[in-house]
Amino acid sequence: MTGPKDLDPSSSPRALLGAELRHARERKGLSQEQLGQLLFVSGSFVGQLEAGTRRMQPEIARMLDEVLGTEGFFLRNCKAAAKSKYPEHFAQAAEAEAQATAIREYAPQLIPGLLQTPAYARAVCRAYDPTAPEERIDQLVRGRLERARILDDPTSPVLWAVLDEAALRRVTGGREVMAEALRHVADLARRGRVIVQVLPFEAGAHAAMEGAIKLMDFEDAPPLVYFEGPGTGRLEDDPAEVRRRRFTYELLTACALAPEKSLVLLEAMAQDYAHEEHL
Template sequence: MAGQKDLDPSSSPRALLGAELRHAREKAGLSQDELGQRLFVSGSFIGQLEAGTRRMLPEYARMLDVELGMGDFFTRNCGAAAKSRYPEHFAEAAEVEKEATAIRQYAPLLIPGLLQTPAYARAVNRAYDPTAPEATIDEWVDGRITRTRLLDHPTMPLLWAVLDEAVLRRETGGRAVMAEALDHVVAIARRGRVIVQVLPFSAGAHKAMEGSMRLMDFAEAPPLVYFEGPGTGRLEDDPTTVTQLRLTFELLAAVALSPEKSLALIETLAQDYAHEELS
């Protein structure tokens, strides 16, 4: 498109790119579903691109340029919208959670990133890559702690975390680090900012034994679920999958300890870690 300017990367590239996409689609007289069919994706995926909750990958940018007669506008600018301080497999999920109105997460192995302390995050990242330079670890920790600022807002997003009891008992970074980390979780929950439940070992087998999951709701886009494994991650917007995993989370919450009993257990374990560290 002649005369089309690049987006300003100092603002919110993904949101601006989404706004440009919506404008171009409507100008072309296409619905989200119609445009999605041309790109072999769902209409909801187009809606997520427009809302800035999904990253525009180069292959989609090229197709959008062709279908909407945008020259190379989206191809030029999708790079700015994709820039992230996070690992490639997690970058899109980290950007998406900034737009979420609610996050429901089951954590089977470690404290969720939004609830971590710097020392705990450092221990986790060092375990991920024992040979990484200290500067790289510093960068990863800074990125993770920056994410926790989402909770500076008094109410948004809602964060509801179900932690497997293994999260509390896996000594990560040493006893002092664990004591501080668990105290931090309790403090955030006690001030009413998040809901935390513990899924005790006594609950036995459950529906989410195959791994972690994170459900995210948005004001102007369909919900997403994020699956994560070692060095991998995937966002999914299939309505059937999201509905099934929402039910899974509800079942986990139903068999987990109540929020009050959960915090009591976390406080007890934090005190145990602190006492044993001093012994």
């Protein structure tokens, strides 16, 4: 049997690689669970590879070629699919984010990347790496703004963000930058494009004090949760872990201000920042 052709790296290689994996698996008469057992991974992991929500790593690609008899096809092409404009620890999450139908995110220290303005994103990227060349900062900012283009679609994905009051009070890039950043978030909420809640200081101790949470749902793949720390990141597909973090997020929304009250607070803080800038 003639094997599949190598993928064209310019034409959504991850999606094409996932489609070829599905075809090769079905030709072997294997379910996702059965293939997962042969690879020592879960069936949901295989589903995420096929849906393009998880990046194929070389070791998995090598095992796929052995199990499916694809003569090195997946190992050769996973290198093209692995190319990314994002930092290595975040690349898989960014790629999954672009495929998600719903995103729920809690941000304890900063405005989430999908909601950032160019000036705010630049201030964040520069703070992360104060000695980086300006060209590198430009590249990081462009990548962050390109991610936000998923919000150009009027309905999908559904983005529900819980912002900690600390992220709104932390003056990032100066007061003018903060005024613009908060107006931008408020505008997206006013237009009904995103749901935003603020978790106020007065809420006290809460369920997500350990850090940020990003939950992602997909049309044709199991949900994921993403954990991030300084220079590190991890995608998790374990159903029990995803359920636990979803419950954590539900507790946060119960403690946070209602969307309309949150919007009023965002607009008031933006006005305060703008006023203080001109004093």
